[in-house]
Amino acid sequence: MGTWISTWPSGPGDAALPALLCLPPAGAGCQQFRAWTPALAGIGQVHGVQLPGRENRWREPMPETFDEAVEAIADELRPIVGTGRRLVIFGHSFGGLLGYEIARRVRPDALVVSACRAPGHWDGAGRGIVDDDEELDKLFDTAGLDPVYLDEDTRALMVAMLRKDAVLSLSYTHSHGAPLSVPVHAWRADGDETVTERDVADWAAVTTAGFRVHRVEGGHHAVLRRPEALLEHLAALLRNDTTVPAGAV
Template structure:
């Protein structure tokens, strides 16, 4: 079994910096966060979560349940980081995984974008598994026209999306305690898959407060134009031991 956690920094000094853990959306790998490391040099060491079935874990099978994936990620993360300060960022499906990981490792803050609150997640992704309208909508919000993709590329993308969506359907939210860290939820005014109410729902799962921000664009606006969220993350990461409820 390959590693669940990737990093792109080779400087040993970076291991004295706070850590930023990034979780990609459904159907994607974590290599997209490689470009975030130079943007945060001297501020944080960037790590990515890599689910099986993509990029360097192409030949590996997906876990049977959502909980199995979260348990494996949290265990490897604790072994990798020790007691270093940590901020978790997750986009869309990655935000849901990030939330459950945060419940196990207690970072300084959780930042999610384009992600329904856990209490709003029931049934999300079923349209992807069933190859319904939701699958076409995800291609559209990613700026991809399925008709312009070659058959092999579309098959690979659909396969990864379906595997992640199937994994998400095994998720059950258990309200057995509030997350004791602040949540920062970002949305986009053109997102047709995650509503403002879905984002406001994050207030119900944290005892440390919710900060809401909105950008212009579709579902993947934050990933397409990450400068605002990178600036926000830099503030959180620089705070280190200070109470992050005062940042942003």
């Protein structure tokens, strides 16, 4: 298997900066986070998690289970973080669930999730995408992608990636172990029809170190499409600035 973590240096001394680990949503690759590097230059080093079956790993087979993927990512992350290096984990949608389980194995300084339901709400969540073409079309609508305007090869590739990630999510079962001892921040867009207020509020139960909800306007992927407020928040966490960012409730 190839490397699970991509790194995009922005200048000398990056390896001594705090680390930001970014996990993309289902059906997507991590190269989108490369664009965040200039905004965080001198503040933190950006790393992206790349699952098999996409971008530079498109020929590689998916892991058998969700836990297998999490263990592989955690194993590769430990030497990157090293001893005492600050770590912030960010995950969007399905990436948030992966980020949470990684945080249970490699303790970060903060966990940030967006458009992501709490772990106890994930059981069976991908079944519709695996079995139902109508459900897949709804997901394309959520992403702002009308399948009618996608060429056949592009649509087939996206469908394959989405279904692979959905199958992986179906192997996930939330085990109620010790809660995290790090703060959790959850971002939610007011127009997100796939993640409810309750889905987000229940993240409070996974940590003993504080929980905050941050709100933006838009749909399920609004935070990634207009990441300026999120990047400001992530920069503050990387700097260990305890000031509550604007927009937190």
